Amino acid sequence: MAKGKRINGNGDGSGKQTYTISAFSENHIGLLNRITIIFTRRLVNIESLTVSGSALPGIHKFTIVVNDTLEKVEKVVGQIEKLVEVLRAFYHTEDEVIHQEIALYKVPTKAMLEGNKVEEIIRIHHARIIEVRPEYTVIELTGHKEETQNLFDELKEYGLLQFTRSGRIAVTRSSKEHFSSYMKEAGENTVEYAKF
Amino acid sequence: MTIKSTGEPKKLRVTGAEAIMLSLIHEGVDTIFGYPGGAIMPAYDALMNYSDQLRHILTRHEQGAIHAAQGYARVTGRVGVCMATSGPGATNLITGIADAQIDSTPLVCITGQVAAGLLGTDAFQETDVIGISMPVTKWNYLITKAQEIPEIMAQAFYIARTGRPGPVLIDIAKNAQFGELDFEYHKCVRMRSYVPEPRISLDNLKAAAALINKAKKPYVLAGQGIILGGAEKEFLQFVEKSGIPVAWTILGACALPKDHPLNVGMLGMHGNYSTNLKTNECDLLIGVGMRFDDRVTGDVARYARQAKVIHLEIDKAEINKVIPADVPIHGDVKDTLPLLTKLIEKRAHESWLREFKEIDRIEYDKVIRHDLFPSKPGLTMGEVINVINEKTKGEAIAVTDVGQHQMFASRYFHFKNSRSFVTSGGLGTMGFGLPAAHGAKIGAPDKQVILFVGDGGFQMTIQELGTINQTQAAVKIVLLNNKYLGMVRQWQQLFFDKRYSETYLLNPDFIKVAEGFGIKGKKVLERHQLNSAIQEMLDFQGPYLLEVSIEKEDNVFPMVPTGASVSDVILEPKK
Numbered sequence: 001m002a003k004g005k006r007i008n009g010n011g012d013g014s015g016k017q018t019y020t021i022s023a024f025s026e027n028h029i030g031l032l033n034r035i036t037i038i039f040t041r042r043l044v045n046i047e048s049l050t051v052s053g054s055a056l057p058g059i060h061k062f063t064i065v066v067n068d069t070l071e072k073v074e075k076v077v078g079q080i081e082k083l084v085e086v087l088r089a090f091y092h093t094e095d096e097v098i099h100q101e102i103a104l105y106k107v108p109t110k111a112m113l114e115g116n117k118v119e120e121i122i123r124i125h126h127a128r129i130i131e132v133r134p135e136y137t138v139i140e141l142t143g144h145k146e147e148t149q150n151l152f153d154e155l156k157e158y159g160l161l162q163f164t165r166s167g168r169i170a171v172t173r174s175s176k177e178h179f180s181s182y183m184k185e186a187g188e189n190t191v192e193y194a195k196f
Numbered sequence: 197m198t199i200k201s202t203g204e205p206k207k208l209r210v211t212g213a214e215a216i217m218l219s220l221i222h223e224g225v226d227t228i229f230g231y232p233g234g235a236i237m238p239a240y241d242a243l244m245n246y247s248d249q250l251r252h253i254l255t256r257h258e259q260g261a262i263h264a265a266q267g268y269a270r271v272t273g274r275v276g277v278c279m280a281t282s283g284p285g286a287t288n289l290i291t292g293i294a295d296a297q298i299d300s301t302p303l304v305c306i307t308g309q310v311a312a313g314l315l316g317t318d319a320f321q322e323t324d325v326i327g328i329s330m331p332v333t334k335w336n337y338l339i340t341k342a343q344e345i346p347e348i349m350a351q352a353f354y355i356a357r358t359g360r361p362g363p364v365l366i367d368i369a370k371n372a373q374f375g376e377l378d379f380e381y382h383k384c385v386r387m388r389s390y391v392p393e394p395r396i397s398l399d400n401l402k403a404a405a406a407l408i409n410k411a412k413k414p415y416v417l418a419g420q421g422i423i424l425g426g427a428e429k430e431f432l433q434f435v436e437k438s439g440i441p442v443a444w445t446i447l448g449a450c451a452l453p454k455d456h457p458l459n460v461g462m463l464g465m466h467g468n469y470s471t472n473l474k475t476n477e478c479d480l481l482i483g484v485g486m487r488f489d490d491r492v493t494g495d496v497a498r499y500a501r502q503a504k505v506i507h508l509e510i511d512k513a514e515i516n517k518v519i520p521a522d523v524p525i526h527g528d529v530k531d532t533l534p535l536l537t538k539l540i541e542k543r544a545h546e547s548w549l550r551e552f553k554e555i556d557r558i559e560y561d562k563v564i565r566h567d568l569f570p571s572k573p574g575l576t577m578g579e580v581i582n583v584i585n586e587k588t589k590g591e592a593i594a595v596t597d598v599g600q601h602q603m604f605a606s607r608y609f610h611f612k613n614s615r616s617f618v619t620s621g622g623l624g625t626m627g628f629g630l631p632a633a634h635g636a637k638i639g640a641p642d643k644q645v646i647l648f649v650g651d652g653g654f655q656m657t658i659q660e661l662g663t664i665n666q667t668q669a670a671v672k673i674v675l676l677n678n679k680y681l682g683m684v685r686q687w688q689q690l691f692f693d694k695r696y697s698e699t700y701l702l703n704p705d706f707i708k709v710a711e712g713f714g715i716k717g718k719k720v721l722e723r724h725q726l727n728s729a730i731q732e733m734l735d736f737q738g739p740y741l742l743e744v745s746i747e748k749e750d751n752v753f754p755m756v757p758t759g760a761s762v763s764d765v766i767l768e769p770k771k
Binding site: 025029033189190 | 327338347383386389390511
């Protein structure tokens with residue numbers, strides 16, 4: 001369990017702040033459930049959660065964003081790491097990670113054709129158009145939640161048909177990758193059995 | 197067909213059900229506690245072929261099976277095994293699984309499951325037991341193919357018994373039990389995602405030794421980790437070299453013989469007076485294989501704030517969980533204690549130890565004397581235990597249920613040997629006692645196994661008298677009957693204005709009930725009958741129920757009221 005720096009939280013006196021928790025596990029059925037019940041039991045709300053294959057074959061990565069106290073986060077991460085099929089778990093403060101989310105916006109193509117306002121919005125936000133149909137246009141933006149939210153707020157006026165946002169993905173700012181060095185030692189065999 | 201568990205394994209074409217039995221034999225299992233039913237029937241059918249190597253004990257309820265497996269595991273140090281069917285069979289195990297999880301008892305629970313093709317269809321007796329048991333197992337797994345059985349069983353035993361032990365549940369779909377495989381068994385030796393033996397920090401050991409060497413009032417808290425690690429000898433060497441007084445958690449009872457000069461008594465809510473008071477006077481607290489449960493600490497904000505803390509613990513998630521450690525020593529105490537013992541200087545802390553003994557005198561005067569040698573007419577739980585102590589001389593195994601009698605037994609039962617006190621500590625499971633005592637007797641047939649049980653908890657699993665009659669395991673049941681849910685009644689008296697809400701029990705004639713189950717029994721109403729009745733019970737060659745009528749208004753003291761500091765431990769009700 002990597003230790004985060006102690007900083008003063010949200011400034012609302014609660015001591016809460018945003019943490020990005022990452023956990024690396026074997027790719028087994030039910031692990032998502034095992035991990036999320038740890039949060040449920042301690043009444044820690046999950047702001048976002050992303051699960052996908054990691055850089056290493058057979059290893060899954062969970063990226064979980066929470067807003068809570070350091071003490072709670074430390075304990076939750078300790079319990080995650082205790083799970084038999086979890087290899088390692090870490091937590092990081094906002095200044096320790098580079099993170100992104102992706103958002104998709106579906107707007108009526110009609111709105112694009114009436115004046116140049118939507119085009120201007122897309123340009124300002126550095127969003128991109130990924131599909132155009134006579135009925136609708138799909139726009140994509142990656143960025144922090146506030147950025148994707150700002151675009152959402154602006155496009156709302158133009159009859160937004162659909163909107164979806166992913167959970168966070170993140171990499172650490174530190175140049176050392178703790179997990180890869182751990183994995184070098186852990187080896188490629190998930191389970192080893194005695195030879196007779 | 198019989199396969200010996202030793203020697204070169206041969207590939208063998210067997211059914212999944214047979215593979216389960218063969219896996220158990222390879223893991224050295226000789227006893228299974230269980231209850232059959234639809235989805236586990238193939239396994240039960242295969243069991244018949246291995247009855248010369250696997251003894252199955254048919255309980256009267258699945259909860260009886262799992263508590264028996266717990267009792268068996270606790271006295272033998274081996275993995276307890278129980279088996280049940282899907283749906284209600286599996287859900288009836290849950291209380292025992294939760295109990296084993298919180299008390300770190302190694303178990304492998306095998307449950308039948310509906311055929312893989314029916315999963316998720318709400319089939320007859322289908323329950324998502326993997327989902328239900330996830331928060332209370334160390335690990336669980338659903339087997340849907342026969343070929344998976346040997347490897348998963350090997351992992352199950354490896355996980356259950358290594359590191360901080362715990363319960364593992366293996367759910368096996370019926371089709372996997374019917375399916376065939378080429379059987380070959382290799383024990384699991386390593387999993388890359390699970391490291392039960394952490395690397396030991398020598399720097400932290402040195403830091404700990406420095407703290408111990410300069411401490412004036414060091415204090416050791418002994419937990420079950422010592423017993424689970426088989427480190428009783430290593431602990432004794434550490435204690436005798438350091439000269440530090442030792443108090444114990446309820447599950448750490450027996451880590452050190454009760455009559456050892458450095459054993460100062462039990463910790464916690466109903467622990468001793470000195471052990472609680474001195475917690476807030478020591479200058480160094482050394483937790484050894486324990487987890488600072490709230491029943492031990494009382495109010496954490498007022499717990500040992502003056503002391504440095506060294507915490508020796510195998511489960512990393514326990515370190516800094518409740519009480520921050522100045523020096524954590526992560527590892528199996530079997531490994532870490534000898535390293536620490538080498539680094540410390542030989543000391544005696546005589547005047548510090550005397551401080552405990554002085555307070556003990558107060559407790560003896562105010563509490564213990566009245567518990568063990570009462571002058572009033574009604575019988576007390578303490579005097580019953582005391583008479584049994586005189587006759588068993590520390591050689592018996594005590595098993596308890598939960599409540600007042602449990603606290604009296606942990607305070608007064610005299611134990612010499614490790615693994616001779618079995619109780620439900622963390623979960624406080626009423627109904628644990630009778631089946632656990634049965635499992636303990638099966639695991640330790642040459643020991644006198646004495647169950648202390650109250651009239652409430654006894655009735656929660658009383659059907660296990662039937663199991664005991666069937667095995668004729670010579671469990672000695674001491675029923676301490678005060679006609680009340682005594683511990684709850686005590687709290688109602690002390691903290692709820694004597695409003696006795698739903699704690700009076702209209703009880704059956706227990707002796708007749710036992711007789712109906714084929715078990716001999718006797719009831720003691722008066723003090724003069726006690727000695728001979730206990731002797732008769734101990735001498736009887738078979739299971740026996742001794743019911744003792746206890747004064748209903750007796751309370752357990754000392755007491756650290758909920759939310760109070762250990763310094764606020766009381767010896768009698770506040771006036």
